Amino acid sequence: MQKITLLIVLIALTAMPVLAQETKLSGEFWGRWTLENGKVPADSTDALLKNYLALDRGYLGFETKFSESTKARFTVDMFSTDLLEDGAGLKLKYGYVDFANLTPVPDLTLSAGLQKVYFGTIYDWTYALIGKAPSDEYKITNSADYGITANGYIPNGMGEYAFGIYNGKGYKKFGKNLKDNTKFSYLANLRLTPVPGITIGGSFMSNSVEREKSLTTNAVNDKYQDQTLIDALARFAYGPVDLWAEYLIKDVKHADAFASKDYSAKGLMIMPSINLKDITGYDVQILARYDSWDESERTDSSKNKLTAITGGVNYNFMHDEHMNPKMNLQLNVTSKTHDEDNSAAAYMNGLKDVMQVMMQLKWRFANTLN
Amino acid sequence: MKKYLIILLAIMAILPVFAQKTITCSGSTTVLPIAQAAAEAFMDKYPSVNVSVRGGGSGVGIAALQNGTIQIANSSRMIKSKELSQAKSKGINPTGYAIANDGIAVIVHKNNPVTDLTVKQIQDIYTGKIKNWNQLGGTNLPIVVISRDVASGTFEVFNEKALKGAKVDASAQMLASNNAIVNTVNTTPGAIGYVGLGYVSSDVKIVSVNKIMPSARTVKDASYSLSRKLYMYTNGKATGNIAQFLGFIQGAEGQKIVENQGFIPLN
Numbered sequence A: 001m002q003k004i005t006l007l008i009v010l011i012a013l014t015a016m017p018v019l020a021q022e023t024k025l026s027g028e029f030w031g032r033w034t035l036e037n038g039k040v041p042a043d044s045t046d047a048l049l050k051n052y053l054a055l056d057r058g059y060l061g062f063e064t065k066f067s068e069s070t071k072a073r074f075t076v077d078m079f080s081t082d083l084l085e086d087g088a089g090l091k092l093k094y095g096y097v098d099f100a101n102l103t104p105v106p107d108l109t110l111s112a113g114l115q116k117v118y119f120g121t122i123y124d125w126t127y128a129l130i131g132k133a134p135s136d137e138y139k140i141t142n143s144a145d146y147g148i149t150a151n152g153y154i155p156n157g158m159g160e161y162a163f164g165i166y167n168g169k170g171y172k173k174f175g176k177n178l179k180d181n182t183k184f185s186y187l188a189n190l191r192l193t194p195v196p197g198i199t200i201g202g203s204f205m206s207n208s209v210e211r212e213k214s215l216t217t218n219a220v221n222d223k224y225q226d227q228t229l230i231d232a233l234a235r236f237a238y239g240p241v242d243l244w245a246e247y248l249i250k251d252v253k254h255a256d257a258f259a260s261k262d263y264s265a266k267g268l269m270i271m272p273s274i275n276l277k278d279i280t281g282y283d284v285q286i287l288a289r290y291d292s293w294d295e296s297e298r299t300d301s302s303k304n305k306l307t308a309i310t311g312g313v314n315y316n317f318m319h320d321e322h323m324n325p326k327m328n329l330q331l332n333v334t335s336k337t338h339d340e341d342n343s344a345a346a347y348m349n350g351l352k353d354v355m356q357v358m359m360q361l362k363w364r365f366a367n368t369l370n
Numbered sequence B: 001m002k003k004y005l006i007i008l009l010a011i012m013a014i015l016p017v018f019a020q021k022t023i024t025c026s027g028s029t030t031v032l033p034i035a036q037a038a039a040e041a042f043m044d045k046y047p048s049v050n051v052s053v054r055g056g057g058s059g060v061g062i063a064a065l066q067n068g069t070i071q072i073a074n075s076s077r078m079i080k081s082k083e084l085s086q087a088k089s090k091g092i093n094p095t096g097y098a099i100a101n102d103g104i105a106v107i108v109h110k111n112n113p114v115t116d117l118t119v120k121q122i123q124d125i126y127t128g129k130i131k132n133w134n135q136l137g138g139t140n141l142p143i144v145v146i147s148r149d150v151a152s153g154t155f156e157v158f159n160e161k162a163l164k165g166a167k168v169d170a171s172a173q174m175l176a177s178n179n180a181i182v183n184t185v186n187t188t189p190g191a192i193g194y195v196g197l198g199y200v201s202s203d204v205k206i207v208s209v210n211k212i213m214p215s216a217r218t219v220k221d222a223s224y225s226l227s228r229k230l231y232m233y234t235n236g237k238a239t240g241n242i243a244q245f246l247g248f249i250q251g252a253e254g255q256k257i258v259e260n261q262g263f264i265p266l267n
Helices: A003-021 A176-177 A256-261 B002-019 B032-045 B058-066 B083-087 B119-126 B155-163 B178-187 B216-220 B240-250 B252-260
Strands: A022-040 A043-054 A058-066 A071-082 A088-100 A108-116 A144-154 A159-166 A185-195 A198-210 A225-238 A241-254 A265-276 A283-292 A305-319 A324-336 A354-368 B022-027 B050-056 B072-075 B094-108 B143-146 B173-176 B191-198 B204-209 B227-235
Touching: A071 A324, A144 A185, A144 B083, A159 B083, A185 B083, A241 A256, B002 B094, B022 B058, B022 B240, B032 B050, B032 B072, B032 B240, B032 B252, B050 B058, B058 B083, B058 B094, B058 B155, B058 B227, B072 B240, B083 B094, B094 B178, B094 B216, B094 B240, B094 B252, B119 B143, B143 B155, B143 B178, B155 B191, B173 B178, B178 B191, B204 B216, B216 B227, B227 B240, B240 B252
Parallel strands: B022 B050, B022 B072, B143 B173, B143 B191
Antiparallel strands: A022 A043, A022 A058, A022 A354, A058 A071, A071 A088, A088 A108, A108 A144, A144 A159, A159 A185, A185 A198, A198 A225, A225 A241, A241 A265, A265 A283, A283 A305, A305 A324, A324 A354, B072 B227, B094 B191, B094 B204, B094 B227
């Protein structure tokens, strides 16, 4: 099956340059060393939990321009996994078409297909630190999903916006998981930059998980959820200093029969960074990140309250013509602690307090084929 | 503690004054000859200031300004909303200064008898609908379409004003500079290309567009369909040596350089 998928992908990639005016090939890969030390539930002393080198995944992307106002993007997520016989898998991460200038609204693009989810910081997260965007890390929403969006920029550089309808299941789900979908997910996102360097914004998304009732027995589904997702963000950028702050709320309501399982989770992320290029002559960044994620209202084994603090250094080198680095060497040290009083059965849910060191070399390329 | 903080802030405030002794600019290859000539004249006049000029294309220059790696982005088109929004969110405030007028000249081989094209005919040539000069009253000669690459501001203005956003035919040669276009058109009898006025030489022939030739008058009053302004963008209102350099280009001496380089002065 994997070989057939790979063959189809290769044929599609080979044919695209013939059909399109201009095709860009891009890729992004990262190899990582992970060292993790922490307490396990069975042993209160620190133990070495992980120490390994891996190249878990990479992205291969094609962007084809059919005209100045119509372009399509196609990105394959290649990942290693023990769950498949070949030890590796392929998934479509993106596959969408952008139609610009279809409407009288200036700078409005209509996008259709498997595309970014314009929620919070997830859609333009640059992985300045190795960790994911909070809404991705805490499974608040998916980074990509099937949908139709209207997205664009406000004149005079005042900001950006997006409105969309998605499946709400994410790019990793298909088959039964996807076909049980009965309600679309609705999204609104707005970011305003009233003065250069200061950005404020927010996102709202309504989503549902699974069917409310079984089609065959009419029994109420205890896994059915109506989710309301809210994000507020602020960014301050001045010279070499860049500060992001994001506050997230995930409100979950179950079917009436299971209302006792309803909960509201909240999180905060603050991420300051400073670029030392002007001082050192090298594109070096020093970064920090504080996360809190509170799911203590949950009544199941996922109940937890997490605090994570990360410090990191990036060395960016081999810049392209746009001065974006083709390579990053990243070193992160993260401390994750869970509040025992708010964790299910004091860590028996498998959540561990850990100290993690990660070093990663990430490389990316982008070339125009014709 | 407060004393150290004040000293540190004072050093940080003073540092930019020294840093501005070198002005770095890059971007549009159309603006490049004006920027280079102006830089040389400016450095002759103000020897303590070094002006470094590079090409790359308008998009490259604006991206470099966004990333804070240059002080002036040269552009042969206006900055886009997306670029402006991205820049402002990073704390960069692109501020445009018009430095010259320009007309995008449509050029053909000097032996080509065709003297005028309509915007619709240009569109049909570049989208592959018209393939032979005999369809336009010329000789029986296949048309060789030459275009600028997509990083070029000239391409974007030409695409907007002449092609109305239509796709350039896949057979077109996409070249990275105005000089390359002039050289290719000069050596290819069936070729058609487009360049900023400053790059036109006697080796090629300009055709009028909708019966109007690009000239100082027709570009300034915008009766020539493919007229535009050339810009330099800075982060915020220019100050210090950068303001002095921009003032020099916009002033009498700089505008004389604009004219000498084959472009059209602002006034």
